[in-house]
Amino acid sequence: MNRRELLKSAGAVAAGAAMLPFLKTNAWAQSAGTAVVLIGNTINSLDIHRPGTNRPSYQVAVNVYDRLVTFGTKKLADGSLSYDYDKVEPELAESWQISSDRKAILFKLKPNATFWDGTPVTAEDVKWSFDRALALGGFPRVQMGAGGFVDPAQFVVVDSKTFRVDLKQPSKLALPNLGVPVAVIINSKVARANATDKDPWATEYLHRTPAGSGAFKVERWEPGQQLVYARNDKWVGGPLPGVQRVIIREVPATATRRAMVERGDAHLSFQIPNKDAQELAAAKKVKVVGSPIDNCLYVACLNYNFEPFKDPKVRQAVAYAIPYEQIFKQAAYGRGVPMWGAKSAKPATAAWPQKFPYDTDLKKAQALLAQTKYKGGFEVPLSYDLGEADWGEPAALLIQESLGKIGIKVTLDKVPGANWRTVALVEKKLPFLLENFGGWLNTADYYFYWAYIKGNLFNASNYDDPAVAKLVEETLHMEKSDKSYDAKIKQLIQKAFDDVPRIPLWQPTLDSAMSPKLQGYEFWFHRQVDARSYKLV
Amino acid sequence: MTDITVNTLAAAPRSSAWSRGYAHFRYVMTSNPVTLLAFVMLAAMILIAVFGPLLVPHDPLATAADKALKPPSLQHWFGTDQLGRDVFSRVIVATRLDLLISVSAVALSFFVGVAMGACAGYWGGWFDKLSGRLLDTIMAFPLFVLAMGIVAAAGNTIQNIVIATAIINLPFYARVARAEVSIRRNAGFVQAARLSGNTELRILIEKILPNTLPPMMVQLSLNMGWAILNAAGLSFIGLGVRPPTAEWGIMVAEGANYIVSGEWWLALFPGAALMLAVFTFNLLGDGLRDLVDPQRRT
Amino acid sequence: MGHLSIILARVLQAAPTLFGIVVVTFLLTRALPGDPAAYFAGASATPESIAEIRAQLGTDQPLPVQFVRYLKDLAGGNLGQSVSTGQPVADELLRRLPASLELTLSALLLSVSIAIPLGVLAAVRQDSWVDQLCRFVVTAGVSLPTFFTGLLLVYVFYFLLGWAPAPLGRLDMLHITPPPVTGFLVIDSLIAREWSTAWSALKQLLLPSITLALFTLAPIARMTRAAMLQALASEYLRTARAAGLSSSRVLMVYAFRNALLPVVTTLGMVFSFTLGANVLVEKVFAWPGIGSFAIEALVVSDYAAVQGFVLSMAVLFVLLNLVIDTLYTLIDPRVRIEG
Numbered sequence A: 001m002n003r004r005e006l007l008k009s010a011g012a013v014a015a016g017a018a019m020l021p022f023l024k025t026n027a028w029a030q031s032a033g034t035a036v037v038l039i040g041n042t043i044n045s046l047d048i049h050r051p052g053t054n055r056p057s058y059q060v061a062v063n064v065y066d067r068l069v070t071f072g073t074k075k076l077a078d079g080s081l082s083y084d085y086d087k088v089e090p091e092l093a094e095s096w097q098i099s100s101d102r103k104a105i106l107f108k109l110k111p112n113a114t115f116w117d118g119t120p121v122t123a124e125d126v127k128w129s130f131d132r133a134l135a136l137g138g139f140p141r142v143q144m145g146a147g148g149f150v151d152p153a154q155f156v157v158v159d160s161k162t163f164r165v166d167l168k169q170p171s172k173l174a175l176p177n178l179g180v181p182v183a184v185i186i187n188s189k190v191a192r193a194n195a196t197d198k199d200p201w202a203t204e205y206l207h208r209t210p211a212g213s214g215a216f217k218v219e220r221w222e223p224g225q226q227l228v229y230a231r232n233d234k235w236v237g238g239p240l241p242g243v244q245r246v247i248i249r250e251v252p253a254t255a256t257r258r259a260m261v262e263r264g265d266a267h268l269s270f271q272i273p274n275k276d277a278q279e280l281a282a283a284k285k286v287k288v289v290g291s292p293i294d295n296c297l298y299v300a301c302l303n304y305n306f307e308p309f310k311d312p313k314v315r316q317a318v319a320y321a322i323p324y325e326q327i328f329k330q331a332a333y334g335r336g337v338p339m340w341g342a343k344s345a346k347p348a349t350a351a352w353p354q355k356f357p358y359d360t361d362l363k364k365a366q367a368l369l370a371q372t373k374y375k376g377g378f379e380v381p382l383s384y385d386l387g388e389a390d391w392g393e394p395a396a397l398l399i400q401e402s403l404g405k406i407g408i409k410v411t412l413d414k415v416p417g418a419n420w421r422t423v424a425l426v427e428k429k430l431p432f433l434l435e436n437f438g439g440w441l442n443t444a445d446y447y448f449y450w451a452y453i454k455g456n457l458f459n460a461s462n463y464d465d466p467a468v469a470k471l472v473e474e475t476l477h478m479e480k481s482d483k484s485y486d487a488k489i490k491q492l493i494q495k496a497f498d499d500v501p502r503i504p505l506w507q508p509t510l511d512s513a514m515s516p517k518l519q520g521y522e523f524w525f526h527r528q529v530d531a532r533s534y535k536l537v
Numbered sequence B: 001m002t003d004i005t006v007n008t009l010a011a012a013p014r015s016s017a018w019s020r021g022y023a024h025f026r027y028v029m030t031s032n033p034v035t036l037l038a039f040v041m042l043a044a045m046i047l048i049a050v051f052g053p054l055l056v057p058h059d060p061l062a063t064a065a066d067k068a069l070k071p072p073s074l075q076h077w078f079g080t081d082q083l084g085r086d087v088f089s090r091v092i093v094a095t096r097l098d099l100l101i102s103v104s105a106v107a108l109s110f111f112v113g114v115a116m117g118a119c120a121g122y123w124g125g126w127f128d129k130l131s132g133r134l135l136d137t138i139m140a141f142p143l144f145v146l147a148m149g150i151v152a153a154a155g156n157t158i159q160n161i162v163i164a165t166a167i168i169n170l171p172f173y174a175r176v177a178r179a180e181v182s183i184r185r186n187a188g189f190v191q192a193a194r195l196s197g198n199t200e201l202r203i204l205i206e207k208i209l210p211n212t213l214p215p216m217m218v219q220l221s222l223n224m225g226w227a228i229l230n231a232a233g234l235s236f237i238g239l240g241v242r243p244p245t246a247e248w249g250i251m252v253a254e255g256a257n258y259i260v261s262g263e264w265w266l267a268l269f270p271g272a273a274l275m276l277a278v279f280t281f282n283l284l285g286d287g288l289r290d291l292v293d294p295q296r297r298t
Numbered sequence C: 001m002g003h004l005s006i007i008l009a010r011v012l013q014a015a016p017t018l019f020g021i022v023v024v025t026f027l028l029t030r031a032l033p034g035d036p037a038a039y040f041a042g043a044s045a046t047p048e049s050i051a052e053i054r055a056q057l058g059t060d061q062p063l064p065v066q067f068v069r070y071l072k073d074l075a076g077g078n079l080g081q082s083v084s085t086g087q088p089v090a091d092e093l094l095r096r097l098p099a100s101l102e103l104t105l106s107a108l109l110l111s112v113s114i115a116i117p118l119g120v121l122a123a124v125r126q127d128s129w130v131d132q133l134c135r136f137v138v139t140a141g142v143s144l145p146t147f148f149t150g151l152l153l154v155y156v157f158y159f160l161l162g163w164a165p166a167p168l169g170r171l172d173m174l175h176i177t178p179p180p181v182t183g184f185l186v187i188d189s190l191i192a193r194e195w196s197t198a199w200s201a202l203k204q205l206l207l208p209s210i211t212l213a214l215f216t217l218a219p220i221a222r223m224t225r226a227a228m229l230q231a232l233a234s235e236y237l238r239t240a241r242a243a244g245l246s247s248s249r250v251l252m253v254y255a256f257r258n259a260l261l262p263v264v265t266t267l268g269m270v271f272s273f274t275l276g277a278n279v280l281v282e283k284v285f286a287w288p289g290i291g292s293f294a295i296e297a298l299v300v301s302d303y304a305a306v307q308g309f310v311l312s313m314a315v316l317f318v319l320l321n322l323v324i325d326t327l328y329t330l331i332d333p334r335v336r337i338e339g
Helices: A002-017 A055-064 A123-135 A138-146 A188-193 A203-208 A254-263 A274-283 A312-321 A324-330 A362-370 A386-404 A417-426 A444-451 A466-475 A485-499 B002-010 B017-031 B033-055 B087-123 B125-140 B143-154 B158-184 B188-195 B200-236 B248-256 B265-292 C003-031 C036-040 C047-057 C063-075 C089-124 C129-142 C146-160 C185-191 C195-233 C235-242 C247-284 C290-299 C303-331
Strands: A034-039 A069-075 A081-090 A093-098 A104-109 A155-159 A162-166 A216-222 A226-231 A245-250 A287-292 A298-302 A336-338 A379-385 A409-415 A432-435 A502-514
Touching: A034 A254, A055 A216, A055 A226, A081 A093, A104 A123, A123 A138, A123 A155, A123 A162, A123 A188, A138 C047, A254 A274, A254 A502, A254 C146, A274 A287, A274 A386, A274 A502, A298 A312, A298 A386, A312 A362, A312 A386, A312 A485, A312 A502, A324 A336, A324 A386, A324 A502, A379 A386, A379 A417, A386 A409, A386 A432, A409 A417, A417 C036, A444 A466, A444 A485, A466 A485, B017 B033, B017 B265, B033 B087, B033 B265, B087 B125, B087 B158, B087 B200, B087 B248, B087 B265, B125 B158, B125 C003, B125 C303, B143 B158, B143 B200, B143 C003, B143 C247, B143 C290, B143 C303, B158 B200, B158 C247, B188 B200, B200 B248, B200 B265, B200 C129, B200 C146, B200 C195, B200 C247, B248 B265, B248 C146, B265 C129, C003 C063, C003 C303, C036 C047, C089 C129, C089 C185, C089 C195, C089 C247, C089 C290, C089 C303, C129 C195, C146 C195, C146 C247, C185 C195, C195 C235, C195 C247, C235 C247, C247 C290, C247 C303, C290 C303
Parallel strands: A034 A245, A379 A409, A379 A432
Antiparallel strands: A069 A081, A093 A104, A104 A162, A155 A162, A216 A226, A226 A245, A287 A502, A298 A432, A298 A502, A336 A502
16 A cells, blocks of 8 residues: 555655745735735636747736736727737837848847846846747647747847847737747746756746746745735836735636625735626626727638538538628627627728628528538537637527528537547647637737637638738738838738638627726737736825 | 335235235325325426427526626526526426436346345355445445546446446445344244255345345435435536536536525425435335335235 | 444445446446547647657556556556646545545534434424425525525525625635644534634635525435335334324434334435535635536546545545445344345
8 A cells, every 4th residue: 555655655755845934914906006806717827938838827927027028008998908009118128229231139238227136137038938938839839830939049138137038030929929928038047056967947846936036036936726826026127016915716607706896805806707897887786897809709610621611601601601690799799899890891991800790681691501512401510618618608599590591410528628628729620619718919900810720720611721821921020110011011901801710799898897996907909817907095 | 116016015925916916006105195195296306307399488507697696586486597498398308318327227236236246145155245345335434435436437428327336336235134034044933944845045034134134125216316416416516427418416516606696496406306306215115115014024 | 144244344335335326437437438648738839749748647557558557557546636636646635635624514514403303393293384394495595506505595694795705715814724633623622722713714615505505405305204104104103102102202213213224314415415516606706616627637637636536535425335334233123134
């Protein structure tokens, strides 16, 4: 029974680890400077570069680490705050210069920037951190690659406070990509001291112990329960946060989260279901902020590998048979931006996302289908992700019912977590699915790059068109101010209208419910809690 | 359920087993009105399961945008759900599926489990050891997680839910049967039967098994309800029957999230149906116990 | 055979069971659909980045190779690393197991202290209103899914009335975990003489325990009743009564003792069932237990975590069965345990 011994010895370890200095109560938990935030998922790592780190953990990179640059803030029409993609602002960098050939960016670091341990932030640290993002592979490397950073030789230490990024080709995405959560700057001295031969990038250490310069330090982390941030009063990356502490509590049941925020036991319930958002907003007891998620669409994907969907008329018939209005009402609960019913079949502007020229018109759908060899209808499974069932299931049910009316027999298929990525995005073998890709970098070409180019992850439709491929290649790194940019984007959108491999249902919002006491809530493209702007009044 | 009754009765040893069985059935029914009630309720449930889909006022799958989440009214007795579907029709239509799930899951585990347990308890030996290991292995799994694992691996079809439920219930029957049989295999009345020249199989089936049934009847009735609850639990974590199928468990699971927002009817009515079914099964269990308990058969 | 050698034999018997569990779990996790590497590769993964993660996880190797590697790790006491939580599985389980045990045991304690007297009473007063009431109460408890009861209790006692604390796990935000001795927060804080922490932990424990206890009342009470009825009707009891023993003595010593046998069996099963089934309650009450960990792990195909979870539960059950068998031999001398 060596397992019993294992239990025993591990028990001793647990007992030893718990001999931390303990206080009877957290007096601060009730104090005015502490914000309580509820999230539904588990933070599984404090290191965003580590393979296996999940999306909810990205908020640690946001709150605890700094990047060279960040984005400005803008006020939306409804008075809520949002990041401003078009305004790149300094965080650890004091200033930067783009070379005349636009193939190098030279950063001056803030002279007074220090890590938590008091050591200054140097260009060495920046290089080490970026090298690490590339070296550890996986998602960090892919995201770095989006800005054109693929080779460590591109990161150059000029002197201790000057850092340069060399680009292989000029790109409008390079600078914004240094403001995404992945591009964090780590205290390389601390990390190196804790690295081993087997683990040269200190993933084991940083996984549990952040070493950064950010606005908050991690005070406690109890995986599966809570994460407590404490303010770093020496932060120079931006204005000092308005709260001293933030408790991030993991509460899996949506009903419990709603009850707690309604009763005032929490300041913020981050990312709530559409239905709760609609009702809480109407009840006015708590404040609900819903920000349209930039560059994100909830779409129904039609897979070109599925025989009937190879015919553009069939795809258009499906697009005309989708009950947009009803889906918007019963799956989105009115939280979002409609993406159907454009008057003209041609895009008037290069704005993205924009309304598609389809509407619910069963007669037209029937007529289109009758022109194909599938006029008798066909059977197709419609798949959606279990984790997105709160909107996916009602939407799928309504699509099922409506397509049934034009003779397309739809069966529903709910796919659990791990399997979803595999079958939907990696193998791309689902004939018909609901998908929710949103690009971090807010440009149309970036969306088209991920979702309309053969082989790329979010192109679950297996769409492949040489004209689109060419247009995306041309526009991806082109400056938006380029004269030909808008025309090319319009051409791309026109292709998306005509071919409809992805039928947009609506542009979603990120909804959060908060106590009126909490101010400074701001929407970010990464869709995570950024507590640095929070204030309690 | 009726199958089980018939089988155990048919196993009764006397020559005029049928008439005696019927007389006993009548005796139990008349002496205990609660049991009678249970049988009436079961009959009603079976009727609803058979004819319900023909009688419901609305299409249980038809959605209606303008009627979503309406409280109970004359037109929609149990209100409507988030897609405007009629909850009453869905609850009625779900009866068939839920009866099917619970009866088949429990019957499967009952027959396999009792057979395994009885043989193991009576003869012992290698079969006892082997089945014991097998049961230990199943038991040692956290049961609900095992069900989750099976359904996650094999896909969330109704068939797989039934099989998963049957597997996790198997040890209950097998272990009780084994324990009860092994206590009695050398009891006085068994020795006597042996001496009077009965075969071992006959002794096991006729003398010992009837004695083990009463405590098992209780399990049986409880497990019927658990089978549906198990399906409900799977639905709660998203592994239950596939939408848009109407099933009590998934309706309760989905409706539970609407309690805080005040839409109580979504979970309450399927919950009440579920509760009623479990009640019926429980009362029935007692009735069955009375029916098959040789000590009450006087 | 003495008790000690019986117990020893039982432990030896457990070895093949454990091996069986190792094999079954390994196969079950590999049968789960989906590629964990694709999941953990994150938002904008490329085929290369997925392949890299697959290599890191070792899932690019053929199954037998993976199995041998797993066995080797196990032999070294290494349960592996959970990819989804990023912690060693053993640490994770040890941290969470006490939470689940505390919840399960307190629920069972509550349940037993109500159910056994109720069952005995129902049997003694068979078919009376007490019996019917008992039947009604326990049946009501078992006929609703635990997550539903849990959400209902939260709605009424927290949301509407405000009597219960927010369903936020084991401690509210005001208190800090006491130094662990047993791992049970209530007991630990009593040992540390932190009365308010103990009170807080107890309050947090109350609703989830009631939820689970309601669900376990039925099997225990009804098994008690059934077993008592059988014992009461048996020949030896008639003999005992005929021999002029007082009825309370007959009840407690002879009937109850004989009835304990199936009750203990049921109790063991209920315990194992509850420990598995409280995953749902843990989810509702944000209880940081082992069950919620397992659900998460299963959904994302986190092999090491699922395997470690099942294995540790298996060990727990083997120990539990050992206890039950020992109790059996103590209660009923008729049962022999084959060595």
